[in-house]
Amino acid sequence: MAEVKPAAQALESALALLAAGAVVAIPTETVYGLAGDATNGEAVARIFEAKGRPRFNPLIAHVASMAMAEGIADFDPLSRLLAGKFWPGPLTLVLPLRAGAGIHPLVTAGLDTIALRMPRGFASGLIAALGRPLAAPSANRSGRVSATTAAAVAEDLGDRIRLVVDGGPAPVGVESTIVKVEDGRLRLLRPGGLTAGEIEAAAGIAVERQAGAAIEAPGMMLSHYAPGAAVRLDATDVRGGEALLAFGPRRAGGSEGAVAIKNLSARGDLREAAANLFSFLKDLDRHGADTIAVEPIPFDGLGEAINDRLKRAAAPRDGADANGN
Numbered sequence: 001m002a003e004v005k006p007a008a009q010a011l012e013s014a015l016a017l018l019a020a021g022a023v024v025a026i027p028t029e030t031v032y033g034l035a036g037d038a039t040n041g042e043a044v045a046r047i048f049e050a051k052g053r054p055r056f057n058p059l060i061a062h063v064a065s066m067a068m069a070e071g072i073a074d075f076d077p078l079s080r081l082l083a084g085k086f087w088p089g090p091l092t093l094v095l096p097l098r099a100g101a102g103i104h105p106l107v108t109a110g111l112d113t114i115a116l117r118m119p120r121g122f123a124s125g126l127i128a129a130l131g132r133p134l135a136a137p138s139a140n141r142s143g144r145v146s147a148t149t150a151a152a153v154a155e156d157l158g159d160r161i162r163l164v165v166d167g168g169p170a171p172v173g174v175e176s177t178i179v180k181v182e183d184g185r186l187r188l189l190r191p192g193g194l195t196a197g198e199i200e201a202a203a204g205i206a207v208e209r210q211a212g213a214a215i216e217a218p219g220m221m222l223s224h225y226a227p228g229a230a231v232r233l234d235a236t237d238v239r240g241g242e243a244l245l246a247f248g249p250r251r252a253g254g255s256e257g258a259v260a261i262k263n264l265s266a267r268g269d270l271r272e273a274a275a276n277l278f279s280f281l282k283d284l285d286r287h288g289a290d291t292i293a294v295e296p297i298p299f300d301g302l303g304e305a306i307n308d309r310l311k312r313a314a315a316p317r318d319g320a321d322a323n324g325n
C-alpha cells in the first residue's frame, strides 16, 4: 500500500521517487495529480499504467517557473498575458511545443502542441527542486472521479503506487480550465476551475465555446495519430516495401526484407513499448515505406492503450471517428 505523508515531510521522498522514474500522487490546487517526470518515457508510461487508462490522451505538463515554461513552449503575446495573470493557478494553456524541449512524446501523445500549467504550493516546490516538468493527470483510476483528498487517492490507487503526498483537501476541487490561442482567438477546450468570465476580463476578447470543442481536442482525432504511411496491424509477415514495427524477441516472417525495423521492446515489456510508441512510428515513417507492418501486441496492461493508438493510426484518414473518440 502507498504511504500517505504530510506535504511538510514528503519533499525528499517524493523527489527520490520521481528521480528514479516512479510516479507519486501529489496535491495541487485543482485536484490531486498522479505525477511523473515529463522527460522520462517510462515514468510517463507508469502514469497510464497506474490509472489503467485504455488510451494515450495527451497529459498536462506542470512547470514551476516562466523560465521553465518558455523552454518548453512558444508563447504568443495573449498566452503570455494569461500566464502572467493566472499562473500559478487553475489555467492550462495549449501552446506550440518547442523543438528539443526534452518533453517525452508520450506526454503529448505525439502532438506538436503541449498543455502547460503552473500549479501552486507543494507541486510547485517539488517541480522546482526536481528541475524538470511533471506530467500529471488526475490521481484516480480511469473512469472514476478525480480525487480531491489524499485519502481518496489512497483508496483508489493505494495498491498501485508508493507515495501519496497529503496537502489537505484540494482548494479548487475541479480540474483546470484549458484554453488555446489560435489565430488571435481564444478557444475553451475544457471548462474548469477558472471561469471563462475571469479569462475574458483579462484577455479583453471573448472565449469561444464551440460545441464539439471536446471532440476536436487533440487526442480525440484519428488523424493526429496517423503517420504518412499506411499501417497494417497484427502482421505475422513482412511484405515487399514495408517497414516493421516489432514487439518482443521473435520477428515476423520476411523481416530481413523490411525497409526498416524498430522494436518497441525486444524483451516484450509493455511499459518500454508504450514509451517508444510515438517516436518509433515517426522514425519508421521517415524511411518512406508505403506501409508500416505492426507485429501483434498483447492487450493486457498498457497493451490496451498501445493497441488503441495503433488501431487509430491504421484507420482511414482525415477525420475524427464517429464517436468523437
Ligand code: AMP
Pocket: 057, 058, 059, 060, 094, 108, 111, 113, 114, 115, 136, 137, 138, 175, 178, 189, 190, 217, 218, 219
Ligand atoms: P488530464 O491530464 O486528465 O486533466 O487531461 C488533460 C486534458 O488536456 C485532456 O482533456 C486533454 O485532451 C487536454 N490536452 C492535453 N494536451 C493537449 C494538447 N496538446 N492540445 C489540446 N488538448 C490537450
Ligand code: MG
Pocket: 137, 138, 146
Ligand atoms: Mg481525470
